[in-house]
Amino acid sequence: MTEEKSAEAPGQEGIVLPPARKVPAGFRCGYIAVVGRPNVGKSTLINRLVGEKVSITSHKPQTTRDRALGVLTREDAQYIFVDTPGFQSRYKSGLTHYMNNVVRGVLTDVNVVLFVIDASGWKGADEEVLRLVPRECSVILVLNKTDEMKNRDALLPLMALSMQKFPFAAIVPTSAKKGTQCEELLTEIRRHLPEDGPYYDPDLYTDKSSRYLAAETVREKAFRLLGDELPYGIAVTIDKWEEDERHANIVATLLVERESHRPIVIGEKGAKLREISRLARADIEQMLGKPTHLEVWVRVRRGWSDDARALKTLGYS
The missing domain is CATH 3.40.50.300 (P-loop containing nucleotide triphosphate hydrolases)
Known part of the structure; x- marks a missing residue:
């Protein structure tokens, strides 16, 4: 077996550069x-x-x-x-x-x-x-x-x-x-775009991580299923993420601002929360391309949308 060596930039020993892409004229x-x-x-x-x-x-x-x-x-x-x-x-x-x-x-x-x-x-x-x-x-x-x-x-x-x-x-x-x-x-x-080579790998379609997209998917399903029942003050955290080649195991929490919002999200006998989880899991499985177990919990965090520390924890800073 012939050993292949990666090219290194002069003066940058140890830094492996990707192969140069040929960019069409006028790109x-x-x-x-x-x-x-x-x-x-x-x-x-x-x-x-x-x-x-x-x-x-x-x-x-x-x-x-x-x-x-x-x-x-x-x-x-x-x-x-x-x-x-x-x-x-x-x-x-x-x-x-x-x-x-x-x-x-x-x-x-x-x-x-x-x-x-x-x-x-x-x-x-x-x-x-x-x-x-x-x-x-x-x-x-x-x-x-x-x-x-x-x-x-x-x-x-x-x-x-x-x-x-x-x-x-x-x-x-x-x-x-x-x-x-x-x-x-x-x-x-x-x-109206300038002539320049690509900034991102052609296979990339977003800069957001799978964890971020999964949290957003749970929030989307909550928004759609709850309609006007709940104000916009709802956020999602990913508390557990275990993933291998064959399976993913995710635990997420829906944060609401008031105790009175909690039963709205859960629904009668947990029906609303189960439907949020079911729809979100289907989309996340499609995104990850593998079977996924998703647990979604509901927790009250009072006034999080106007709390600087809470916003920073949730990534809004």
Whole structure:
């Protein structure tokens, strides 16, 4: 058997460099921030464009709480989407302060901004977020949820009105839910990305760990099943993670802020919590590609969303 030796950079003995990738001429790569008020479909849009589940979705505000990258690599470009929380002006807490700072921070260092609004028209909250958007980078307006429009003739007047509000580089009507015009949106984004080689491995689709994605999956199922029964003050921690090649064993805790919230999450005879666990386990098994045992518990942590120490423990800092 012939022994293979890895090449080492001069003066960097012991540091093994990956083989150089041949980048096609004209390849483009850059960061794209996806911003907008809550519930305009930002996370659904990123999941659709990347082709993988990067961010959880629900109809509740504040579903997305942190920055998450979604990476799509094509033959001629690598798109690095940055999902952001919906900018909040209505609710004030330590958590919303953190989320708003995430939005501001992301906007300072991207190549393209996708500004997403509902195709039904501009709202006051949309204009509040628009004031945060820098004019130095290319800003593309995405008119999402066109599948819900009753009168598509309203699109042209909406586009004309939008150009009066901001010098958008382009306006693309889409339906993230149906996938309508998403390829056209990618084509438009590519025009505004700099020529550069890929920043991430082509097989990577997110920068988040499996533990993070599992916790988010449990939170998503809780949001969807509880509907309006519970306020947004719910978080998830992963307390145990055992994994080998054939099986995964996970223990998670749903944190609620009040004792009165606990029975809502558990449901009658534990039915609601069992359903949250069942749905989350199915998604986590698909993500990990192996059988998974998932236990979900409920614990009260009073006022965690406005407690600096609790927010830091949960990763919101």
